[in-house]
Amino acid sequence: MIKKNKYQKSIYSYRGYYFYSIIAVFTATLGISSVSQLVGPLSIPYYIIASISGISAAFAIYASPDNKLIYRFALMASIIILLWFVQSIAYSSGIYEYELTDALLFYVAIIILLALCFSVVHIDDVLFSLLMKYISVGLIILTIYGLSSGQASTDSIGDDRFSGGGFRDAIWGETALGLFLAAVLSKNRYLVLLSLILGLFISLLTQVRATGLIILIGFLTYICFNMFIKRQIIVLxxxxxxxxxxxxxxxxxxxxxxxxxxxxxxxxxxxxxxxxGRTENVSDAFYRFLESPFIGVGPLDTVASWAHNGFVKMFAQCGIILGLAFTYFILFSIVKSFKKRELELFVCCLSLLIFYLLQPRNLNFQIMPLVGLLGASRAWRYSFNSKLKSKANA
Known part of the structure; x- marks a missing residue:
């Protein structure tokens, strides 16, 4: 009889957890990206894939080796639902732009994203890297297909901003960032180099400056932090x-x-x-937050939605409780990944921080910040229940 190693025992013992986690991650990344590319964003297949992703993530949390994971998720989900309920009552008079059903969809999407983040916390490192490898390869194929269908070429650089393939230029920039971080998390240097070249090309093509800046900073951090870990301090x-x-x-x-x-x-x-006008947008959104600091002004307020800063946008839309939780999540991930000398996670978390400082995003299903959020969630496995079920080590 062949004796299983520790990795094989873990996969076998928690095969239900790993199965649901894999389904959740693949459908949320490649699934939604493929549907958006081939059918169109916010279509019926888009919502079906997003629902499958959320349900799979919920099953993964239930089957997780961490007994307390489901209670942590339930607590956060309850706070989000309570916020929606309070906002619905407070803004029924029309003080701010607020529509009950649309706001509910926004918060349901946040709960699904939260479930995805919880579902990957305890995935084995080898398996998570393999997942990111397949995701980055799939994104490379989809990106090249989209660029070719949009008739992108090197001759297009310097002309009008490229927005082919049915997507705006900003979406292309976020796709390039998601691809780069997936490649970094795959721990495959060839994919990192390929995603770097492709990402910078897209940045020049679409003139999305934040994309090129974040990729360059991420790649330089990747090189410098790697040398720091290997104690090549003098050379560095x-x-x-x-x-x-x-x-x-x-x-x-x-x-x-x-x-x-x-x-x-x-x-x-x-x-x-x-x-x-982006600096003015951020300033206006911050004043929006000051108008309603405890519960925010809701996800549909135009002023808050246009803030080109994910943190200010989160505080303005959802109030101080979720805003602080969101900020702490990002900062904790950076500090923990640095302390644990996890090269790929640190690059991912730092890139995610810069992304939120420069872009009008907080939590959504776009491939970036989704890949970044999944990577940042991995840093939390050091703080979540360390005394997991002993079944895998038996």
Missing amino acids: FFILLSLVTISAFFIEAISQYLSDLFLLDNMHRGVDSGFS
Whole structure:
């Protein structure tokens, strides 16, 4: 009889948990991305796939080796439902833009995303990396298909912003980011390099500056933190010192190049315009939060929805309780992954933080921030119930 190793025992003992988790992750990432690409976003198949993902995640939480996971999820879900109920009563008079059914769909989507995050917490590291590998390969195929159907080429760079394949330019940028983080979490360096090239190409093509910036910062962090973990501190120091010294000699040329690359002097999208009015949007949304700090102004308020800062948007829409929980989730993931020297998770969590600082997103089914949220959730396995069922180790 062949003796099973620890990894095989874990898979066998918790096969129900792993099965439902895999279904939930695949349907939420490749499933929804494929439907959006081939059929269209917010279509009937889109909602069916999202429902399957949520149900599978719920079953995964129930079958999890962590007995307390289901109670943690139930507590968070109850708070979200209570918030929807209180907002529905408070804003029935029409103080803010609020519609009962649409707001309910928004909070149901948040609960599904919450379930997805909970469902991957205790997945084995090897299996999670394998999942991300398949997801990144699938996203590469979908991305190349979408770019080709939209007739994208290198000649298009510098022209009008690319928004082919049925998607706006911002969606392409988020897809590139999701692909990059999935490749990083797969721990496959070839996929990381391929996603880096593809991501930067999409960033130039669509002129979504945040995408290129986050990918570059993520890749540099990937290299530097890897050297830090391997204790190549002296080599890292001299590399950084050399870069700083070289930059000092060419500071004007570099400044001009970065200004042109990120359109900083552009009349309509540069610094003088407040980056197309985005700084003003963030300021207006923050004042919206101050108007109703405890329960927020709801998910349908136009001012809050347009905030190009995920944290401000979350506080404004959902109030201080969910806003603080959301912020703590991101920051804790960064600190924990750094302390545990988890290269891929740290890059993922740091990229997610920068993404939320620059983009009008908080929690949704777009591939980015979804992949980032799944990665950040993995950092919580160190704090969730450490005394799991002993069945897998028997």
